[in-house]
Amino acid sequence: MDDAGLFDTLDLTEYEATALAALLRLGRTTAPDLAEATGIPKARIYDVLGSLSDVGYLKVIPGRPKEYQPHDPETVLERARENKRQELETFERELDEARDSFLATFESAFEEQGDVRPAEELFHVVDVGDPSESETRRLYHEADRAAYVLTKSFEYLDAVSPSLAAALDRGVAVRALFYHPDLLDEGERRVQESVTERLREEFPAVEFRFSTGELPWRGTFVDPSTTYDDGEAIFLVEEPEVPDHMRQAALTANGSFVAGFKRYFELVWDHESVATS
Incomplete structure (x- = not known):
C-alpha cells in the first residue's frame, strides 16, 4: 500500500497524505525542503502544511524560515479520533437545532399519505x-x-x-x-x-x-x-x-x-x- 492509502481513514488529500508521511519519516523540516523531498508544488506546500496544522497533526515552529514538526504517530491517530468526535457533536447539535422546524414542515404532510404502499x-x-x-x-x-x-x-x-x-x-x-x-x-x-x-x-x-x-x-x-x-x-x-x-x-x-x-x-x-x- 502506498503512503496515500495508509491515510485514507484520515480523510486527507493526496498532497496532505504525502506531506504527512514524509514528515513522519523525516522529522522537523521546512516547507521548501519538504516540497523538494515530496514533489509537492511549492505553490501548494504552504496550504498543505496549514491544513495539517489546522487538524492538529503537526506543529508550526516560528522562525525564518518556519519549520514544521509532526506529532508522533499515536498522537496523530488520537487527534484524528478527537476531530471526528467534535464533528459528530457539531452535527448532532445542528440536527437538534433543525429538528423542530424540519418536523413541523414535513411530518404532517408525510402522515397524510397514509401507510399503504404499492x-x-x-x-x-x-x-x-x-x-x-x-x-x-x-x-x-x-x-x-x-x-x-x-x-x-x-x-x-x-x-x-x-x-x-x-x-x-x-x-x-x-x-x-x-x-x-x-x-x-x-x-x-x-x-x-x-x-x-x-x-x-x-x-x-x-x-x-x-x-x-x-x-x-x-x-x-x-x-x-x-x-x-x-x-x-x-x-x-x-x-x-x-x-x-x-x-x-x-x-x-x-x-x-x-x-x-x-x-x-x-x-x-x-x-x-x-x-x-
Whole structure:
C-alpha cells in the first residue's frame, strides 16, 4: 500500500497524505525542503502544511524560515479520533437545532399519505459492495434477537466483523448457512475454509452449517417475527452470469417477507444441510 492509502481513514488529500508521511519519516523540516523531498508544488506546500496544522497533526515552529514538526504517530491517530468526535457533536447539535422546524414542515404532510404502499415499494435496492456491506453492518447493529446469514463463503466477514461481534456481545443469536464446499470453485473453497476457521476461533457463538444444495438467494436477515410485524433483510438472488460488482441487493422491512425468509432458512437448516464440510 502506498503512503496515500495508509491515510485514507484520515480523510486527507493526496498532497496532505504525502506531506504527512514524509514528515513522519523525516522529522522537523521546512516547507521548501519538504516540497523538494515530496514533489509537492511549492505553490501548494504552504496550504498543505496549514491544513495539517489546522487538524492538529503537526506543529508550526516560528522562525525564518518556519519549520514544521509532526506529532508522533499515536498522537496523530488520537487527534484524528478527537476531530471526528467534535464533528459528530457539531452535527448532532445542528440536527437538534433543525429538528423542530424540519418536523413541523414535513411530518404532517408525510402522515397524510397514509401507510399503504404499492407492492413494488416493499423493497429498495443498493449496489453490491460498500453500500450493501454498510447496510449489513446496520442490520447487525440494530438486531435485538437473532440474525441469519445465507452465504457462499462469507467472504465479506472482515467488513462486518466489528458489527457482528457487537451483536453477539448483546446476546443476539447468529446462524449462518454456507454453501457446501462441493458446490464452490477452488478459490471460494479456500476463502470459506479460512472464514469458518476464523468463526470457530473468534466467534464461537456463531452456529453454522453447510447447505447440500445451491441456495436461490444470499443475504442477511434479522429479528423475524411470527406476528409478521418486525424484521429486516438484505438479499440478492443468484445470477451466476452477473459479476457481484454489477449487481444490486434488495432491502426490505416487510415483516411477512422476513418471516418467510426465516421459514425457508429453517427448512434448509433442518433438512438440507450438514454440520461439517
